[in-house]
Amino acid sequence: MLQVERLSVTLGGTRALHDMTTSVNPGGWLGVVGPNGAGKSTLIKAICGLVPYGGCVRIAGRDLGSKDRRRRARAVAYVPQRPVLPREMNVTDYVLLGRSAHHGYLGAETARDRRTAAAVIERLELAHFASRPLGALSGGESQRAVLARALVQEAPVLVMDEPTTSLDLGHSQLVLELADELRRERGICVLCALHDLTLAAQYSETVLVLFEGRAVVDGAPADVLTEENISRYFAASVQVLEGASGPVVAPSRSAEPSALTAPNEHPDEEMRAS
Amino acid sequence: MSVLVDKELPARPRTVCLPPQRPLERAGVVEPTRLRASHLALGSAFLACAAAASLMVGPYQLPPLQVLEAVVAKLPFVHLHSGLSHLGYEVLWQLRAPQMVLGALVGAMLAVAGASYQGVFSNPLADPYLLGVASGAGLGATVAIVYGPTFAVGALNPLPIAAFAGALVAVAATFALARPASGGRSAATLVLAGVAVAAFFTSVQTFIQQEQGSSSLAVVYSWILGGISTAGWGQVELLLPYVVVAGGVLVACRRLLDVLSVGDEEATSLGVRAARVRAVVVVAATLGTAAAVSVSGLIGFVGIIVPHTIRLLTGPSYRRIIPLSLMFGGGFLVLANLMANTVLSPQEVPLGVITAFLGAPFFLVVLRQAKRMG
Numbered sequence: 001m002l003q004v005e006r007l008s009v010t011l012g013g014t015r016a017l018h019d020m021t022t023s024v025n026p027g028g029w030l031g032v033v034g035p036n037g038a039g040k041s042t043l044i045k046a047i048c049g050l051v052p053y054g055g056c057v058r059i060a061g062r063d064l065g066s067k068d069r070r071r072r073a074r075a076v077a078y079v080p081q082r083p084v085l086p087r088e089m090n091v092t093d094y095v096l097l098g099r100s101a102h103h104g105y106l107g108a109e110t111a112r113d114r115r116t117a118a119a120v121i122e123r124l125e126l127a128h129f130a131s132r133p134l135g136a137l138s139g140g141e142s143q144r145a146v147l148a149r150a151l152v153q154e155a156p157v158l159v160m161d162e163p164t165t166s167l168d169l170g171h172s173q174l175v176l177e178l179a180d181e182l183r184r185e186r187g188i189c190v191l192c193a194l195h196d197l198t199l200a201a202q203y204s205e206t207v208l209v210l211f212e213g214r215a216v217v218d219g220a221p222a223d224v225l226t227e228e229n230i231s232r233y234f235a236a237s238v239q240v241l242e243g244a245s246g247p248v249v250a251p252s253r254s255a256e257p258s259a260l261t262a263p264n265e266h267p268d269e270e271m272r273a274s
Numbered sequence: 275m276s277v278l279v280d281k282e283l284p285a286r287p288r289t290v291c292l293p294p295q296r297p298l299e300r301a302g303v304v305e306p307t308r309l310r311a312s313h314l315a316l317g318s319a320f321l322a323c324a325a326a327a328s329l330m331v332g333p334y335q336l337p338p339l340q341v342l343e344a345v346v347a348k349l350p351f352v353h354l355h356s357g358l359s360h361l362g363y364e365v366l367w368q369l370r371a372p373q374m375v376l377g378a379l380v381g382a383m384l385a386v387a388g389a390s391y392q393g394v395f396s397n398p399l400a401d402p403y404l405l406g407v408a409s410g411a412g413l414g415a416t417v418a419i420v421y422g423p424t425f426a427v428g429a430l431n432p433l434p435i436a437a438f439a440g441a442l443v444a445v446a447a448t449f450a451l452a453r454p455a456s457g458g459r460s461a462a463t464l465v466l467a468g469v470a471v472a473a474f475f476t477s478v479q480t481f482i483q484q485e486q487g488s489s490s491l492a493v494v495y496s497w498i499l500g501g502i503s504t505a506g507w508g509q510v511e512l513l514l515p516y517v518v519v520a521g522g523v524l525v526a527c528r529r530l531l532d533v534l535s536v537g538d539e540e541a542t543s544l545g546v547r548a549a550r551v552r553a554v555v556v557v558a559a560t561l562g563t564a565a566a567v568s569v570s571g572l573i574g575f576v577g578i579i580v581p582h583t584i585r586l587l588t589g590p591s592y593r594r595i596i597p598l599s600l601m602f603g604g605g606f607l608v609l610a611n612l613m614a615n616t617v618l619s620p621q622e623v624p625l626g627v628i629t630a631f632l633g634a635p636f637f638l639v640v641l642r643q644a645k646r647m648g
Contacts, residue, residue, distance in 0.1 A: 114304050
């Protein structure tokens with residue numbers, strides 16, 4: 001179980017995250033949404049220990065602290081928004097980087113590391129590409145390689161920062177379906193930031209809205225992603241339709257463009273609807 | 275609506291309904307990129323051939339067979355008389371052998387340091403002189419040549435000591451200047467600080483050189499072009515510990531250099547302290563380079579050409595590039611030194627001239643081949 005308690009982050013003198021508290025159960029999926037600059041990436045980086053933070057991040061009840069990088073890498077796997085993909089490195093070597101925290105710091109991969117990587121590569125249908133350089137993969141294939149690298153970390157928590165950026169709709173669904181199946185199979189906690197509210201609504205068990213560095217609403221997707229909330233926090237004019245697998249958020253043009261207001265004109269007091 | 279292309283689209287494979295996961299034990303095993311025995315054998319053979327050639331050939335004619343016998347006679351449990359004259363014996367063991375060993379050490383150090391710099395700075399143009407080693411050593415050497423006799427330390431030659439000290443001061447200045455006000459140190463800041471420090475040290479060195487007029491100019495110039503023609507066993511003893519320690523550290527870090535290729539942030543998320551690894555690698559590579567430069571002068575191109583040739587031939591993994599750079603860098607410089615001694619014999623050509631003259635065209639050929647294949 002992932003617990004985030006009173007997490008605060010200050011970046012370059014500005015508070016990027018205020019007293020965030022949230023949690024994800026094993027096998028659960030928390031979707032984090034919010035307008036640009038709301039603090040989604042900052043939250044994810046703090047959980048991964050990549051930015052200094054106040055408060056604490058617990059996994060299975062243990063505070064991760066900030067000292068031991070290897071322990072953290074065994075507890076939290078990270079799928080960055082724009083992963084650095086060394087063009088010439090082959091998929092196998094890239095996926096095996098995910099085992100860095102498991103074998104000796106200066107040592108080589110053990111047979112167990114190589115078995116784990118083989119299983120994940122096969123599971124994500126990357127076996128065919130295993131010896132290809134990353135530069136020769138399509139967007140969807142490289143995103144699967146990134147997911148594979150995160151999964152071989154065998155961490156109980158998987159955090160993904162907009163894993164569908166730069167993917168078309170079909171490949172976005174493919175990647176999210178994979179993550180969804182794997183969290184059910186393995187009981188992984190997933191925390192996933194997404195821009196696309198419909199995808200967030202359809203894959204998340206719980207949706208959390210971040211706004212100006214604060215958690216403002218959380219709850220079931222249908223309760224949180226309402227026309228009113230989306231207009232309030234995203235300054236977007238939308239229609240929320242009922243889909244078979246969750247709410248569908250469709251943009252709609254309002255009659256008067258001036259009806260749209262900038263998000264910071266609605267900084268209502270914190271509201272929680274869970 | 276009009277249909278533009280009336281074609282049956284192939285059913286899209288979906289990963290959604292995958293077969294259940296196979297248990298770990300039954301899954302196959304993937305093979306990571308590793309150093310192969312064939313690579314090591316090739317490297318050893320190259321080094322051995324270069325060493326043998328440089329012992330047998332030189333400006334002073336020695337019968338190659340007798341040289342071979344003399345070398346074999348040095349092996350334990352072998353009793354053999356080579357038939358080399360006393361002078362020949364001295365030429366072999368006091369001139370050619372220390373030059374060969376020193377060449378191998380310097381070449382290995384420069385090549386492995388270049389490979390490491392390229393890895394930690396993710397910059398293909400990084401060479402071991404990037405952070406100011408060359409300019410610092412140049413200033414140190416110039417000071418020693420110009421003001422030398424006034425502070426000779428006992429029987430020791432002050433030149434390598436001054437060059438080594440200058441190199442360390444320059445790199446320490448680079449590190450100090452790159453330290454930002456609040457934590458963290460980015461690779462780009464370090465490289466820029468290195469450029470500034472190098473420019474400053476070079477300007478001071480040029481000033482001292484100009485001020486002293488032409489008398490020392492030729493000596494400084496020939497030192498800067500590099501060479502090991504005056505090498506003896508003393509210099510080998512000076513350099514050996516640095517190459518062993520620095521080379522050992524860099525070989526141990528080879529896999530971590532692969533991890534750094536995904537950037538500092540992702541490397542950290544994988545459990546590797548990127549900044550610390552970079553510092554350790556840079557310190558080891560710099561110490562080794564400073565020691566090499568102090569006995570050999572500034573030999574260019576080895577640190578760029580050797581690692582890149584290996585990268586083009588064996589792929590991007592530092593697990594291969596680092597150990598192979600040691601072996602091929604050593605062999606390459608031994609051969610280059612052989613040419614420097616024999617091409618214009620009895621005159622010597624500066625070693626840096628040979629490395630660039632041989633290395634650059636060879637590198638271009640490899641680059642073209644690799645492009646054609648890729």
